[in-house]
Amino acid sequence: MKMRSGSLFRLLIVPLMVSSLLAGCAPENTQPDVVLSDPVESALPEPQLDGDVSVERSLSERRSVRDYSEEPLTLEAVSQLLWAAQGITDQRGLRTAPSAGGTYPLETYLVAGNVVDMSPGVYRYDPGAHQLSKVQDGDIRSELAGAALGQQFVADAAINIVFTAVFERTTRAYGGRGTQYVYMEVGHAAQNVYLQAVALDLGTVVIGAFHDDDVAELLGLSQDEQPLYIMPVGKL
Numbered sequence: 257m258k259m260r261s262g263s264l265f266r267l268l269i270v271p272l273m274v275s276s277l278l279a280g281c282a283p284e285n286t287q288p289d290v291v292l293s294d295p296v297e298s299a300l301p302e303p304q305l306d307g308d309v310s311v312e313r314s315l316s317e318r319r320s321v322r323d324y325s326e327e328p329l330t331l332e333a334v335s336q337l338l339w340a341a342q343g344i345t346d347q348r349g350l351r352t353a354p355s356a357g358g359t360y361p362l363e364t365y366l367v368a369g370n371v372v373d374m375s376p377g378v379y380r381y382d383p384g385a386h387q388l389s390k391v392q393d394g395d396i397r398s399e400l401a402g403a404a405l406g407q408q409f410v411a412d413a414a415i416n417i418v419f420t421a422v423f424e425r426t427t428r429a430y431g432g433r434g435t436q437y438v439y440m441e442v443g444h445a446a447q448n449v450y451l452q453a454v455a456l457d458l459g460t461v462v463i464g465a466f467h468d469d470d471v472a473e474l475l476g477l478s479q480d481e482q483p484l485y486i487m488p489v490g491k492l
């Protein structure tokens with residue numbers, strides 16, 4: 257579809273002009289600000305764009321699940337969950353979850369403990385390339401459970417997806433209101449993971465009760481990045 261220059265102006269400039277009130281739809285920053293030292297990158301299987309479970313079925317069966325089996329997750333399931341969280345679904349870089357003005361403040365981490373053909377460690381998801389960068393070796397699930405006030409199911413789950421945010425990406429466009437937008441956005445991403453988990457016959461729960469500083473230290477987050485949600489995922 258051809259875009260008129262007036263439309264382009266509205267997409268790119270107007271959101272900034274009314275920054276304190278409106279969340280526009282221009283993807284102005286799809287690149288993460290976080291710089292990794294010597295990342296090890298691994299490609300993920302292509303996400304599936306079709307499945308056997310309807311969105312209505314996923315909605316009706318969605319529940320917070322805290323009991324998981326000890327079975328490992330497949331790389332295909334991990335790929336699908338990360339794509340549901342923040343995958344790219346449009347040539348312009350737009351994603352599965354909406355973002356105020358396309359500012360994309362969220363970062364998505366995988367704390368892998370029990371995944372077929374994947375070594376335990378902390379990985380960061382790169383939506384653009386649909387691949388993972390390893391940021392740390394080793395299984396930190398027990399430490400993460402400790403940081404989450406001892407919620408044991410964090411340690412029991414095969415993986416944990418951790419959402420963090422660089423608030424500045426959104427507040428630079430929307431001022432103080434951008435802070436609210438970031439919290440709204442992580443809710444969208446987390447619900448996507450919930451629904452995808454149902455469709456894959458997996459269990460998950462959102463965890464908001466944790467010590468921010470401890471989680472930030474465990475994941476090696478930069479100063480401008482804050483953890484928002486932990487989502488343990490495991491087989492039922």
Ligand SMILES: Cc1cc2nc3c(=O)[nH]c(=O)nc-3n(C[C@H](O)[C@H](O)[C@H](O)COP(=O)(O)O)c2cc1C
Nearest residue numbers: 318319320321322404407409461462463464465466
């Ligand atoms: C913002 C927020 C924070 C939450 N934090 C936790 C948590 O730290 N630990 C936990 O077990 N569940 C947590 N939950 C999950 C709720 O306990 C759960 O959604 C609620 O009991 C309703 O159950 P349902 O999700 O199965 O419908 C949280 C939910 C929300 C929305």
